[in-house]
Amino acid sequence: MNFLDGHLFPENQPPLIITAAPYAPSYVPSDFPEDIPVTMEAQIQKAVDCYNAGATVLHLHVRELDGKGSKRLSKFNELIAGVRARVPDMIIQVGGSISFAPETEGAAAKWLSDDTRHMLAELDPKPDQVTVTINTSQMNFLEQFDYRDWQGSSLEDPVVYGAYKEMTVPAQPGWAEEHIRRLTAAGIQSAFQCYNQNSFESVERLIRRGIYKGPLVLNWVAIGGGMDSPNVYTLANFLRGVPDGAVLTVESSVLNVLPVNMMGIAMGLHVRTGTEDNLWNQSRTRKIGTVEQIEQLVRISREFGRPIATAKQAREICKIGVFYDTVDETLTANGFAPNAPGRQQGFLRKVA
Secondary structure, eight states: OOOOTTTTSGGGSOOBOEEEOOSOTTSOGGGSTTTSOOSHHHHHHHHHHHHHHTOOEEEEOOBOTTSSBOOOHHHHHHHHHHHHHHOTTSEEEEOTTSOOSOSSTTOOOOOOOHHHHHGGGGOSSOOSEEEEEOSOEEOOGGGGOOHHHHTTSGGGSHHHHHHHHTOEEOOOHHHHHHHHHHHHHTTOEEEEEEOSHHHHHHHHHHHHTTSOOSOOEEEEEOOOSSSOOSSHHHHHHHHHHSOTTOEEEEEOOGGGHHHHHHHHHHHTOEEEESTTTOOBOTTSSSBOOHHHHHHHHHHHHHHHTOOBOOHHHHHHHHTTTOOOSSHHHHHHHHTOOOOTTGGGGOHHHHHO
16 A cells, blocks of 8 residues: 555545444353343344444344354344344445354364355345455464453353464365355455455455455454564555555454554554454453444544544445456456566556
8 A cells, every 4th residue: 555645634534434343252241241242132233333333334243042153144144134124324244254152162163164154155135245364374362362351251261262272264275266256146245354464465366366356355454363463563564565446444452452443543544343352441440342442433533533434435435246347457446556467567667
């Protein structure tokens, strides 16, 4: 991405898109009963509350009535339908893991099988986006945690803690290519989860080879434990490769969430927040729910002078429902240099 003179001025930045992640799949309801919804009506209402607070993208997971993360796609259909009925313009982004919570006590924390995750392309009603991970990676999201972040929660159980500590993200090349094809055929946008420069470069290659022909919408996932660390150096290095036409959301964990989001707001990027990522205020004196976290970002963004995107604006920025016919069209729309041989001469020289 290019950051030219005036790029920090709010008039040169797009309205801020806030992604809400309120369903906290790595926690159990007793960890924050005031805020983690369990019944279907409560889960739908949580989406409505997030939307009313200023979030225009909903990162969606589902719980069963016993509080466990649901692995039934029928429950996803039910929640999507309920959210659509109440906040029809909100962008629904289904978490591509479905649920990585351990199924039973002592079981591993793991993502569901390749075939099961492919079935996200068959959700009805269909979501606007499904998150797509690229390249198999360690996902020890606990690495950035201070002991105070998990003290008194279900993560205090050494068995549960160990399960999440050992978790990996399965995202082999063949699976990713087939998954993207199925989502595209269903008219669902792939929202890429990039953990570092390597995973972004793999996304670029998928575009250059014609596997993905759509708008480049992605998250920089800075949670450590096999993924980028949340600091200005890793962010700057990541941004070097991202083209100007991309829609980039910054994402982090625990007390890193707010400062990383503040950097994102200042730089003209987009942000994600919610109890999936963090339960505590910055002094760890009390827990802070997803709606309050959204309201905090709205307030900060307005202090920066940057407006909050409406749902209509968010859909236009993310180009929901847009796909391209050719590789060249995709590269141009997203701001990439063209494929070889023209690329070898330099993009600016070729255009001139």
